Amino acid sequence: MASGGPEIEQLIQLMARLPGLGPRSARRAVLHLIKKKDQLMLPLSAALDRAVLAVRTCEVCGNIDTMSPCSICSDPRRGESGMLIVVEDVADLWALERAGVGQVRYHVLGGVLSPLDGVGPDDLNLDALIARAPDYAEIVLAMNATVEGQTTAHYITDRLDGSGVKVSRLAHGVPVGGELDYLDEGTLSQALKARTQI
Structure with missing residues (x-):
């Protein structure tokens, strides 16, 4: 059972929903944020508030940006x-x-x-x-x-x-720096089919 109050427990539960964070990692992250309240927690809170208001999904391509169309779709060189x-x-x-x-x-x-x-x-x-x-x-x-x-x-x-x-x-196959012994059969088979002349 966690101690520290419902606000802290709710914060841990919300952090645990993030990809790559389980309950233990979320608990450690929350404790770190609390310890560094002025340096991390307050700026993070302010940044999240600004992001909620500013972030948009691009109506053209589906990218996430602070404007729509996004900076990629708005670039005439693209x-x-x-x-x-x-x-x-x-x-x-x-x-x-x-x-x-x-x-x-x-x-x-x-x-x-x-x-x-x-x-x-x-x-x-x-x-x-x-x-x-x-x-x-x-x-x-x-x-x-x-x-x-x-x-x-x-x-x-x-x-x-x-x-x-x-x-x-996109081509599929052997990654740069990959060793054949560590690759699965499907990757090796695809790499052989997609071979190129040198």
Whole structure:
């Protein structure tokens, strides 16, 4: 049983809902915040209040920013490549931006098809993607290499069939610095199928 009052217990429970934090990690984080109340807790609280008021979901691509359309969609240099990269989540978009993939535009689906979890085509940002597709020379499907991700990629490919837009996907296979002995059979098989000439 935790001590310290209902406010602290509620804070621990809320922190435990964050990805990567279980009850013990949340408890440690809350105790650290309380110990550093002036240096961490008060600025964090103020930052959360500001974020609640300022954060928007981009009406064009689904990115999260403080304006809509977002800074990526508002950048006139973006899209000169004619490439639209489709991602499952905003975290994937941010990862590609950190990697410096170029002056491209994005489309965030908001998840993947998963009948077992009750997620169907109507639950994703698919209709907006189909409407945007003719404006681009190439659609790159950057889905995770999961069953749900690949199912979603196939569904999108079928929906875009006949549109005249080139559809491609990210390469799958041996990661840079990876050792063959540590890779699963599916990864090795995919790497062999997607081999390139050197």
